[in-house]
Amino acid sequence: MIAERRKLTAPHVDPETKEFWEAAENGKLVARFCNSCEAYHYYPRTICPRCGDDDTEYREVSGRGRIYSYSVMRRVPVPYAMAYVTLEGTDISMMTNIVDCDLDALEIGQDVKVVFSETEGDGPPLPTFTPV
Amino acid sequence: MSINGKAYIAGAFEHPTRKAIDKSLAQLHAECAKGALEDAGLTKDDVDGYFCAGDAPGLGPLALADYMGLKLRHMDSTETGGSSYLVHVAHAAEAIALGKCSVALITLAGRPKAEGMATGTAPRNYGNDAPDVPFEFPFSPTITNMYGMCAMRHMYEFGTTSEQLAWIKVAASHHAQHNPNAVLQNVVTVEDVVNSPMISDPLHRLDCCVISDGGGALIVVSPEIAKTLNRPLVKVKGAGEAPKHQMGGRVDLTYSGAAWSGPAAFEEAGVKPGDIKYASIYDSFTITVLMQIEDLGFCAKGDGGKFVADGNLISGTGKLPFNTDGGGLCNNHPANRGGMTKVVEAVRQLRGEAHPAVQVPNCDLAVAHGTGGSLGTRHGSATLILERE
Numbered sequence: 001m002i003a004e005r006r007k008l009t010a011p012h013v014d015p016e017t018k019e020f021w022e023a024a025e026n027g028k029l030v031a032r033f034c035n036s037c038e039a040y041h042y043y044p045r046t047i048c049p050r051c052g053d054d055d056t057e058y059r060e061v062s063g064r065g066r067i068y069s070y071s072v073m074r075r076v077p078v079p080y081a082m083a084y085v086t087l088e089g090t091d092i093s094m095m096t097n098i099v100d101c102d103l104d105a106l107e108i109g110q111d112v113k114v115v116f117s118e119t120e121g122d123g124p125p126l127p128t129f130t131p132v
Numbered sequence: 133m134s135i136n137g138k139a140y141i142a143g144a145f146e147h148p149t150r151k152a153i154d155k156s157l158a159q160l161h162a163e164c165a166k167g168a169l170e171d172a173g174l175t176k177d178d179v180d181g182y183f184c185a186g187d188a189p190g191l192g193p194l195a196l197a198d199y200m201g202l203k204l205r206h207m208d209s210t211e212t213g214g215s216s217y218l219v220h221v222a223h224a225a226e227a228i229a230l231g232k233c234s235v236a237l238i239t240l241a242g243r244p245k246a247e248g249m250a251t252g253t254a255p256r257n258y259g260n261d262a263p264d265v266p267f268e269f270p271f272s273p274t275i276t277n278m279y280g281m282c283a284m285r286h287m288y289e290f291g292t293t294s295e296q297l298a299w300i301k302v303a304a305s306h307h308a309q310h311n312p313n314a315v316l317q318n319v320v321t322v323e324d325v326v327n328s329p330m331i332s333d334p335l336h337r338l339d340c341c342v343i344s345d346g347g348g349a350l351i352v353v354s355p356e357i358a359k360t361l362n363r364p365l366v367k368v369k370g371a372g373e374a375p376k377h378q379m380g381g382r383v384d385l386t387y388s389g390a391a392w393s394g395p396a397a398f399e400e401a402g403v404k405p406g407d408i409k410y411a412s413i414y415d416s417f418t419i420t421v422l423m424q425i426e427d428l429g430f431c432a433k434g435d436g437g438k439f440v441a442d443g444n445l446i447s448g449t450g451k452l453p454f455n456t457d458g459g460g461l462c463n464n465h466p467a468n469r470g471g472m473t474k475v476v477e478a479v480r481q482l483r484g485e486a487h488p489a490v491q492v493p494n495c496d497l498a499v500a501h502g503t504g505g506s507l508g509t510r511h512g513s514a515t516l517i518l519e520r521e
């Protein structure tokens with residue numbers, strides 16, 4: 001079954017994570033990096049949830065990744081694929097949808113790349129992924 | 133300091149309703165409180181501590197203390213989703229040990245069925261101020277696809293099969309056939325489960341719990357009061373609680389917070405998983421049970437599929453009789469929160485008051501374990517070890 005495009009709910013943009021969504025508007029996927037423990041975290045926070053330091057900044061990531069797990073929601077009007085994708089060059093996984101794909105051909109470990117999906121109204125686009 | 137032996141569960145009540153169109157939420161709480169107090173042989177005027185969670189209306193303990201006419205000297209509205217009520221038992225034991233109260237009432241109630249809630253298939257928005265919501269809710273996470281991702285990863289890492297998961301529902305259905313209040317009373321087979329409609333891969337309709345209204349209540353008392361009541365003595369022997377979350381993005385869906393709350397509870401109780409005669413295990417989905425059985429130490433991580441297969445959870449035939457009321461999978465999951473009924477059935481087993489067809493002989497040591505929130509994102513885990521004296 002080929003995934004149909006869904007109109008996604010616009011994310012709530014709050015002051016702390018505004019830059020993440022501004023990057024998305026520009027077609028860039030960023031993640032928060034902590035200069036103190038030299039690690040990424042996700043979702044983005046000002047204060048690093050790993051070490052507690054506030055020396056954190058957004059860094060652009062490659063936009064490539066690998067499916068950590070997924071589940072195709074079938075008993076809904078438009079079936080879709082929920083997933084966690086582990087981002088290349090990091091040890092962080094983000095919740096997302098796998099789009100523009102055959103829902104019956106997805107696999108854990110599959111290589112994917114970011115493709116931004118429109119949201120309702122004038123909300124910023126969402127980082128979704130599609131098989132490479 | 134330990135809570136081992138500092139408090140007893142003297143009253144337990146499960147509301148018989150499964151669809152409460154003609155009752156208010158506060159009324160359900162009060163009916164559950166009345167049921168548990170009568171079970172204990174106490175009255176509302178004996179209550180000096182009250183515990184409730186996010187299912188309570190308004191300002192929780194304030195609204196319900198007002199509604200029920202309670203005069204209190206201790207309140208606790210710890211909210212960890214469906215596991216809240218197991219946490220409440222532990223916190224009540226702590227408060228009693230410190231002399232902050234001597235008769236603690238814990239209530240749960242809800243009416244998702246009457247309200248037509250699409251519990252498993254509609255995304256829930258916990259509010260935009262929840263920091264995770266902007267990064268999750270727009271992708272349509274639902275309870276079923278979040279637990280589906282846990283099951284997919286478990287299958288990928290450990291070779292767990294849908295047939296093994298199905299055995300958990302089969303065991304619950306064997307127990308529910310003896311419960312006249314259960315939503316699902318028919319015995320089902322592994323084939324029935326794997327042939328039921330797929331909701332979200334790899335979870336079928338029969339891998340999911342029921343949606344039901346109702347609730348329950350517990351009375352936790354000091355040892356002195358417990359010994360004056362004409363009820364079997366069910367002692368709180370150990371407790372553990374822990375949140376598990378995404379750990380800053382280092383997502384690992386193969387285990388639950390039971391890996392932390394379980395060992396803490398067993399250590400406090402001074403017993404081992406092998407000593408347990410009966411287990412109430414949170415069962416929002418079949419995969420929930422499987423992961424928690426591993427995490428509580430009943431088998432090694434990854435061996436849960438083999439452990440639950442071939443009827444090993446069925447009372448009378450299996451090594452680990454579980455959820456003998458039919459659990460959330462078949463009996464009742466009031467307010468979408470299964471923790472209360474886990475404690476209630478454990479108390480029935482320890483008293484010897486479970487249905488004779490499922491009563492575990494000489495059941496003197498039980499575990500009750502709950503999860504609240506979602507194993508796929510963030511959840512509160514709580515474990516209780518209970519002993520009949």
Ligand SMILES: [Zn+2]
Nearest residue numbers: 034037048051
């Ligand atoms: Zn750091």
